[in-house]
Structure formats: structure tokens, C-alpha cells
Amino acid sequence: MARRSGTPYDFDTPVERRDTGSLKWDRYKGRDIIPLWVADMDFKAPPAVINAMRKRVGHGVFGYTLPPQDLVDEVLAVLEREHSWKAEPNWIVWLPGLVTGINVACRSVGEPGDAVITTIPAYPPFLSAPVLSGRTLTAVAHIEQCSGYAFDFEGIEQAFTERTKMFLLCNPQNPTGRVFTASELQRLAEICLSRGAVICSDEIHCGLVLDPDARHVSLAALDKDVAQKTITLLAPSKTYNLPGLGCSFAVIPDKGLRSRFRHVMEGIVPHVNTLGYTAALAAYRDSEDWRIELTGYLRQNRDLVENFVKQAPGICMRHVEATYLAWIDCRELSLENPAAFFEDFGTGLSSGADFGMPGFVRLNFGCPRSILAEGLNRMEKAVDTCFS
Numbered sequence: 001m002a003r004r005s006g007t008p009y010d011f012d013t014p015v016e017r018r019d020t021g022s023l024k025w026d027r028y029k030g031r032d033i034i035p036l037w038v039a040d041m042d043f044k045a046p047p048a049v050i051n052a053m054r055k056r057v058g059h060g061v062f063g064y065t066l067p068p069q070d071l072v073d074e075v076l077a078v079l080e081r082e083h084s085w086k087a088e089p090n091w092i093v094w095l096p097g098l099v100t101g102i103n104v105a106c107r108s109v110g111e112p113g114d115a116v117i118t119t120i121p122a123y124p125p126f127l128s129a130p131v132l133s134g135r136t137l138t139a140v141a142h143i144e145q146c147s148g149y150a151f152d153f154e155g156i157e158q159a160f161t162e163r164t165k166m167f168l169l170c171n172p173q174n175p176t177g178r179v180f181t182a183s184e185l186q187r188l189a190e191i192c193l194s195r196g197a198v199i200c201s202d203e204i205h206c207g208l209v210l211d212p213d214a215r216h217v218s219l220a221a222l223d224k225d226v227a228q229k230t231i232t233l234l235a236p237s238k239t240y241n242l243p244g245l246g247c248s249f250a251v252i253p254d255k256g257l258r259s260r261f262r263h264v265m266e267g268i269v270p271h272v273n274t275l276g277y278t279a280a281l282a283a284y285r286d287s288e289d290w291r292i293e294l295t296g297y298l299r300q301n302r303d304l305v306e307n308f309v310k311q312a313p314g315i316c317m318r319h320v321e322a323t324y325l326a327w328i329d330c331r332e333l334s335l336e337n338p339a340a341f342f343e344d345f346g347t348g349l350s351s352g353a354d355f356g357m358p359g360f361v362r363l364n365f366g367c368p369r370s371i372l373a374e375g376l377n378r379m380e381k382a383v384d385t386c387f388s
């Protein structure tokens with residue numbers, strides 16, 4: 001496919017990922033199935049990241065590495081510039097991954113037997129981390145509105161008990177693609193604070209807002225009281241497509257909460273690796289134009305998916321404001337396992353059951369448009385068989 005004119009970045013040309021140890025592609029090794037499941041994109045990392053890593057590799061020594069001061073400064077600058085949040089350097093806790101961060105957060109608040117609330121559909125580790133941490137989980141379903149998925153505030157209030165110590169929030173939301181507004185977040189925060197609960201706010205997708213009129217609001221930036229009760233989880237990995245490099249971080253303003261979080265990590269959670277730090281710095285500091293091009297490309301992919309779903313019989317979806325994920329409702333097709341059904345027709349999707357909602361599938365449109373179009377073609381053939 002030809003490179004689009006006017007952009008130095010090529011998102012159109014497919015990169016061969018077979019036999020590179022890719023989790024996404026190797027799931028279907030030797031089978032003609034287009035992988036549109038796990039949340040990594042089929043694009044090369046920004047050129048600035050690749051160049052910085054080449055330089056770092058050229059140095060040749062890969063010893064234990066401290067977080068580079070430049071990276072700390074850049075993260076603080078991004079939080080202030082993009083999130084209007086003035087954070088302090090010692091609030092940052094570096095992590096080799098955010099699934100780790102979610103699990104550490106669950107263990108660092110309250111005691112075994114306490115309760116965690118989250119909303120469904122949810123990124124699967126939100127459902128497993130509380131249980132793995134010896135906590136009970138209460139899942140409150142989002143309300144489906146014309147404009148998208150909304151919080152069921154009454155349901156959330158009713159879900160609180162004496163033992164509820166934490167609310168797990170995902171914003172922008174995986175898998176629905178919602179970007180929650182300041183007033184939605186304010187109301188959620190008020191409920192949680194009035195019950196004394198800590199909020200773990202996973203904002204890993206915040207760099208992937210697609211709608212020009214939507215703006216990511218960082219929960220902790222709402223006000224100081226909210227910040228003191230919040231563990232914010234962030235990483236460059238989704239936005240800049242670096243999930244295999246393992247560099248992420250928590251921002252925890254409250255000293256006590258931060259020291260409990262660090263204590264849970266002690267001796268178990270490894271340091272971030274040298275190349276992860278290098279890539280993170282080049283991503284945040286030197287790749288903003290790439291990110292803007294990327295979100296433009298993803299917006300068009302999103303439109304392709306939404307238009308396809310609109311005309312396909314038996315499936316529907318709400319508008320995706322952010323992320324490269326589409327949450328598709330297949331309940332009208334009355335299939336036992338929609339993901340397995342589409343897989344049989346050659347498109348590999350994530351099963352809604354893993355997100356707490358059987359009957360749905362999640363589609364990852366972070367790939368060259370030609371690959372996406374072929375994946376959608378196969379889905380079209382699949383749904384047609386349900387009505388022929």
C-alpha cells in the first residue's frame with residue numbers, strides 16, 4: 001500500500017511479525033487467522049525511540065539502571081502539560097508493567113478479606129487482581145446509553161460495604177473506549193472519598209484520545225483531596241506501542257499509601273530495564289508528532305470499524321472516543337462463543353467473557369488498514385451466515 005502523502009510516518013505498510021515471538025501473532029501460528037485481539041499494535045515504534053535504543057545498545061553495557069533524571073523531568077512535564085497536574089518527583093514509583101501495578105495496588109490497600117469494586121466490562125486483570133490479592137470483588141455493570149457507556153452511580157453506591165477499601169478505575173476505559181468527563185469523575189470520586197476508599201486509576205490509554213472534542217481528565221488532577229486517595233497508573237507502552245519493553249509507573253502523592261505500595265513490591269517486583277527507560281524517554285520527549293499522526297490514523301480505522309458494524313446485521317457497538325479497541329455487542333447473533341465463531345471465519349478477537357460480559361467481542365484496530373479491512377471482510381462473511 002502506498003504511503004500517505006504529507007506524513008513522514010508509515011502506518012500503512014504491514015510489518016511481518018510472524019516468527020518474532022509475538023504473543024499476538026503466534027497465537028494463530030500456521031493458521032490463516034488475522035489477530036485483532038491482545039492490545040498491542042502492528043506498527044513500528046516511533047523513529048526517535050528506535051534511534052535512542054540503537055544508541056543505548058551501542059554503548060554495550062547493560063548494568064542495573066536508575067530512572068534517568070531526564071525521564072523523571074519529562075514525566076512531570078507531561079503530567080503538567082497534558083493533565084494539568086503538578087506532581088512531585090518522589091511520587092513516582094517505577095514498575096516493569098501495569099498488570100503488576102494493579103496487583104500491587106490491590107495488596108497495598110486494606111487487608112485480606114476486604115473488598116474491591118470495579119465496573120464491567122473490565123480489562124481482565126481488573127477482575128483477577130483483587131481475587132489474587134485475597135480481596136473480594138464486586139463488579140458493577142456500566143449503563144449503556146446512546147452516547148456510550150456510563151457509570152451506574154446508584155449501583156456503585158449500593159455496592160459499597162464496610163469492607164470496601166478500593167475502587168479500580170480504567171480511564172480511558174478498556175474495552176469500551178469511553179473518556180470519562182470531569183463531572184463523571186468528580187461524582188465517582190465523591191462517592192469513593194465519602195466511603196474512605198482509595199481509587200486506583202489506570203490511565204494507560206490516556207495518550208490515545210481519538211475524538212478532537214474529548215479530553216482526558218486525570219482523576220488525581222481534580223483536586224488535592226482526590227489526589228491523596230489516588231494511585232494513578234501510567235505508561236508509554238500503549239500509546240507508543242512499547243508493551244514488550246516493560247517500563248511503567250505509578251504516581252502516588254500520599255506518603256503512607258506510597259510506602260505501603262513500595263513495601264508490597266519489595267524483593268518481588270524487578271527493576272525497570274535499561275532499554276525500557278531509554279524508550280520511555282524518547283517516546284515522551286521526542287515522539288509527539290508521531291503520536292499525533294498515529295491518533296489520526298487510528299481515528300480513520302475506528303471510523304472504518306464503526307461503519308462496518310453499523311451496516312452488519314446482528315452486531316452493534318457504541319462510539320469509541322479513545323484507545324484502538326472496539327467493544328462489539330454480538331448478543332443478537334445468539335452465539336455460544338462469539339470469539340470462537342469469528343475465529344472459525346479467520347478473524348481472531350478477544351472474548352467478552354474474559355471482560356465479564358459474554359456475548360461481546362473486543363476488536364483491536366491498531367494495525368495497517370489493509371489488515372483491518374481483511375479482518376472485517378471475514379467478519380462480514382461470518383455474520384452473513386447467521387442470516388442466510
Ligand SMILES: Cc1ncc(COP(=O)(O)O)c(C=O)c1O
Nearest residue numbers: 039097098099100123174202204
Ligand atoms: C487498562 C490496562 N492496564 C494495563 C495494561 C497492561 O499493562 P502492562 O502490559 O504494562 O502490564 C493494559 C494492556 O492492555 C490495559 O489495557
